Amino acid sequence: xxxxxxxxxxxxxxxxxxxxxxxxxxxxxxxxxxxxxxxxxxxxxxxxxxxxxxxxxxxxxxxxxxxxxxxxxxxxxxxxxxxxxxxxxxxxxxxxxxxxxxxxxxxxxxxxxxxxxxxxxxxxxxxxxxxxxxxxxxxxxxxxxxxxxxxxxxxxxxxxxxxxxxxxxxxxxxxxxxxxxxxxxxxxxxxxxxxxxxxxxxxxxxxxxxxxxxxxxxxxxxxxxxxxxxxxxxxxxxxxxxxxxxxxxxxxxxxxxxxxxxxxxxxxxxxxxxxxxxxxxxxxxxxxxxxxxxxxxxxxxxxxxxxxxxxxxxxxxxxxxxxxx
Numbered sequence: 279x280x281x282x283x284x285x286x287x288x289x290x291x292x293x294x295x296x297x298x299x300x301x302x303x304x305x306x307x308x309x310x311x312x313x314x315x316x317x318x319x320x321x322x323x324x325x326x327x328x329x330x331x332x333x334x335x336x337x338x339x340x341x342x343x344x345x346x347x348x349x350x351x352x353x354x355x356x357x358x359x360x361x362x363x364x365x366x367x368x369x370x371x372x373x374x375x376x377x378x379x380x381x382x383x384x385x386x387x388x389x390x391x392x393x394x395x396x397x398x399x400x401x402x403x404x405x406x407x408x409x410x411x412x413x414x415x416x417x418x419x420x421x422x423x424x425x426x427x428x429x430x431x432x433x434x435x436x437x438x439x440x441x442x443x444x445x446x447x448x449x450x451x452x453x454x455x456x457x458x459x460x461x462x463x464x465x466x467x468x469x470x471x472x473x474x475x476x477x478x479x480x481x482x483x484x485x486x487x488x489x490x491x492x493x494x495x496x497x498x499x500x501x502x503x504x505x506x507x508x509x510x511x512x513x514x515x516x517x518x519x520x521x522x523x524x525x526x527x528x529x530x531x532x533x534x535x536x537x538x539x540x541x542x543x544x545x546x547x548x549x550x551x552x553x554x555x556x557x558x559x560x561x562x563x564x565x566x567x568x569x570x571x572x573x574x575x576x577x578x579x580x581x582x583x584x585x586x587x588x589x590x591x592x593x594x595x596x597x598x599x600x601x602x603x
């Protein structure tokens with residue numbers, strides 16, 4: 279049996295869903311599962327219960343004042359130190375921007391190779407000296423076959439490549455690791471944060487109403503906002519919309535925006551350029567509303583309404599309200 283170390287990604291006082299995806303993915307491996315929890319922003323006992331339910335055996339809490347605020351260099355040193363102390367065979371994180379960055383820093387410090395954004399974690403990853411891996415390239419438009427040979431194998435699992443699923447395990451054991459982190463690594467930290475309104479986020483919403491250039495203006499997003507409110511979802515948009523200043527970047531779905539995985543993505547007036555498709559492709563179902571039946575998003579959608587979004591969306595909202603009244 280091998281030891282597996284999973285990096286816990288956190289946001290404020292919560293362990294994010296991406297970490298639960300990584301824990302689900304490592305169940306294909308045979309070994310004890312350890313989790314590195316960096317900093318003390320998250321209650322360790324609460325985390326141990328949550329992470330244990332997804333298969334973690336032990337949670338190691340890396341304590342240092344420098345680690346309480348996310349910084350890729352400091353977190354990378356913390357992970358590298360944990361790898362040296364725990365000697366895992368496999369190190370895994372979710373392939374988010376944060377997860378990949380921390381793994382890259384740790385791998386560079388240890389002089390080890392790192393394979394990012396794998397589609398699956400093959401069972402032999404924890405055992406064989408050399409293993410074949412398939413990784414996502416170009417935001418999902420290309421799959422690359424790679425070979426990894428290293429005493430400690432560092433990989434990330436593509437974000438949304440697996441769906442988080444609890445295994446029902448007991449709370450994990452908790453151990454503390456005192457970290458001597460170089461003070462100068464505090465030079466790169468996330469010291470400011472723009473908070474979105476309370477509720478579901480674009481990345482976690484069960485339904486997303488996306489609008490493209492055809493929406494026409496910032497004010498014309500009102501029907502999408504109304505539908506999102508009625509359905510408990512969020513509004514997303516294409517890059518063209520953010521370029522025009524109609525919506526903030528945090529609402530952008532795509533390769534350079536947010537990758538979503540809702541039960542339903544309603545894409546209104548969106549042509550479906552590859553960069554946008556990369557962000558939406560993990561959606562369980564896609565409904566496209568467009569006047570062009572040959573648009574790329576339409577050809578990839580599960581359902582299609584050919585029509586003017588400015589007429590279709592208000593009609594849908596009216597029907598929902600009528601049925602609820």
